[in-house]
Amino acid sequence: MPHFFPERNIRNERAFGFMERINAYPIDQNRYVQVALFCFVVVTICFSGKYTFDPNLRHINYTAPEVVRSQQLWAEKNNDGMAQQYYASVATDLDTALEQLVQMEQKCDSLRKAGLIGSYQKTSVLLPSLQTQERRVAHWNSYFTKEKQAQVLQNLRQACREEGVDEEMYMPFAEVMSADYAPSLILEENVIPAQMSSILAEQVGNYWLVYMPLKMPQENLVATNDAMDAVEGCMVLDPYYYSTNLVELIHDDFNRILLISSVFVLIVLLLSFRRVLLALIAFLPMFLSWYVVLGSMALAHQTFNIINIIVSSFIFGIGVDYSIFIMDGLLAAARGEDTKRLRYHKTAITMSATILIVCMASLLFAVHPAIHSIGFASVVGMVTTMMLSYVLQPCLFNLAIRNQRIRKSWGIKETTDKR
Template identity: 20%
Template sequence: TAVMLLYARPEFNTDLNAMNTVSSSTVAADHLFARVWGNITGKNYLMISAPSITKIRRLDDKLLDKIERDRQSGLLAASFVPAMIFPGAVRQSENFAAWQAFWTPERVRRLKKSLLADSRALGFAPGAFAPFLNSLRLKAQPPAPALSPRFYSLMGISRAATGPGLVQFITMTPGKSYKARTFLDKYQVYGKIFEPKFFAKKLGELLFSTFTRLFIMIAVGVTLLLFLVFLDLRLTMITLLPVIFAYICTLGTLRLIGHPIDIPGLMLSIIILGMGIDYSIFFVRAYQRYRSADNPSYGLVRMAVFMSAASTLIGFGALIPARHSLLHSAGLISTLGIGYSLLGAFIILPPLLKAQFAPRAVSLPRPDKMSADIIRRRIIRRYQLLEAYPRLFARFKTKLDPMFDHLPVMLKDCRPMATIIDIGCGYGVPAAWCLEYFPKAMVFGLEPDPERVRVAALVTSNRGQISRGWAPAMPPTGNKAADCVLLLDMLHYLDDNTLTALLEKSRQRLRPEGILVMRYAVIPPGRPSWFWHVEDLRIKFSGMTPYYRTIKEVNDLLLTAGFTVDIHEVSAANNELVWARAGVNT
């Protein structure tokens, strides 16, 4: 990469000819034709318009004066203006004055003497040149010759396609000192100009600048989108590295082989960016999910990326031998860009991802130093390598949910716990809190959603075991009696029979001195909050029925299941939530 970086300075070719599909032999034949017969495509065209032929001829007179001066300066080599044959009134007066100034009496006398002598010797009649000689002695300007409509097409004049009036096309051949900008500044005041080479150059520059801006906008947009998806600057940069590597190596290779970046190559650079980012995203998200390159599922993703890139490389690689410049350039640049993107994904990403997702050891403060803020930061740290949604969920839940202020109160006076069961553990935030609050505890969770099971298992790591299942099932604990069973924010999902069975199983799994901690939603006495309505609608839209119970109903269920209720009160922070703590009735 360092070597390629030295040669990665791009060279651009904005010539539109780079976009044609003509073979090199045809281009050579075209150049030969131009050298022999002249370059018929190298002329400039000026279109002027006027309401009448009289005004057309006046414009021709002015143009002819300017063209004659520019031919002398070398700006133009040749041109034809109808005023050369059919001058207007102004031009005719100038021509007549020049005619009279040139044919002085002395010149007329010598011409007449020489012409009469030579014509007699050649056998011409005595008066054969009389009309010409008489024209040399004209004192009054003859009338301007009329331009008949039958000569319009010959003079490049035609009726306007829309509306009344006439249009005229004048051709001009550039000279040795020709400069397109100077030519345009001088002649664009007369009408519309078509300058093929300048037009092609400006169009090429426009296309190049447009696609350059488009490429920059897409690159910035992709970077922002990646950051919004990952919400992790380091992971965003890791994802972009193979693409950056691909562009550096592609530019370096093109410079080494002497192939500039043409317009087709610039257009394809956007496709290369998109495909290269795809490869990186697949690798990064797969590693983020499976956490090991040895995982069989990660191997499937890797093989899918390879097959996708290989099929694309075969398609673009087949264009490289093409004799047409457009196809050859498209095949070469695409093959290099996609090939280097694939190489970067397979070589650069694995070691970086392994380092990024390696477990990080955290020194555990002594229990008397485990403040609420320290616990919160340590919980968030457990989620820092996960996807954005569970990471944000944990951050906002620990910050906004008063649960973590009440849990220490509910667990006050409890001995250090070793085994905790969390029913409906979700993404594992309460489980993570328990692991931080009780440094030697193990958490066994139960959750029906497979994605949440995966996240909770990663969060609890080797200090937890998360199973997928529905209440009233209980997670396996390896014949260990539980010190605590957590039923947090999940009672309203269960009907009475299921809840009764769950409470009975919870009592059976608890130690004699174990406790049951619950938080459940109730219908508030006043107007429910918008959050309560959102949760209620979410449950109904998912096809389930919410079961809201009063404090007395839950208390009766606990007593029936064999619990002794120690605490049962409405949350001070939210009157829509109720906390309960119960011990086993021995």
């Protein structure tokens, strides 16, 4: 960019003078600032392991209080104040899905006895499987034998003669009673109207889904979903249930990725500075800032979710830049190469951090809980990263160059103005 500006366009000293005067203050030598920053970092790191992560994507959405109250009224009037959740038995053929449905209903019976659910719809009563029908037909035939059928017909004819009723009127009944029946799937026989059958079961692609609604207290929803999901062939018809598992996996992978990124950044710093101690001093502020954010979220009772934990991770990347710039300025000043470089770097960092803090702080006024938490985590992370780079890094650097051997290995001939 500087190559596109004319030579007469010089820097406005008045515009940058105030900011440079602030940066010229040796904040890293202020004992009160050092103690306050040290206490804050130690306390937040101690609480960093107590942060909470909410994988439920339902809580990311914002629902107006009026809508929440309307939903509660609807549940009270229609579901006895309970939450209603649908489940489906999924299989490639209808009969297998109906057989799995029986196992799901058995599970529901145990859940109801345990007090987890209130009631559920027994879809298998309307849609029995072929195996169930065969068992019922065999039970009926073993009970209503040919002899009993003949006895019923004989009693019927005798009653007709006594009452003067034509026996032929009951011949269709006799045919139905003595006929041989084979199991059949009710849905395939089109006995149930299509408008009603779609509520009970439907075919989606190559799969059949047989539905079963359950009513349960809202606090038992997760436990019930876990119990029903363990049944073979059962699908929880709630996209948030499966996305929650995915978010938990992403959270675990995110921690792993963050660790790998940290190691990679440390390796790059080692290759750049070619000194282990220099790389560690530059790496420490960005490393600590992430744990400070975790501890601050725990102390403020702010919950991490899939959105703010990813968005807030940009603090780590910004901390890399700030640490490298500060270290470059400290080395240049200590080696006597350029005593103004650190001041210029601080001015650039201050402008960058100020703009980002103002922008992210505006999110604190959001009513949406996820957006509000993004603003909180970002502001805390930015301020912490900036203060650690301005205070901790120079303190450790100046402490290290007191050693003659370290000063010589870093190319510092004499301890002039270390700033």
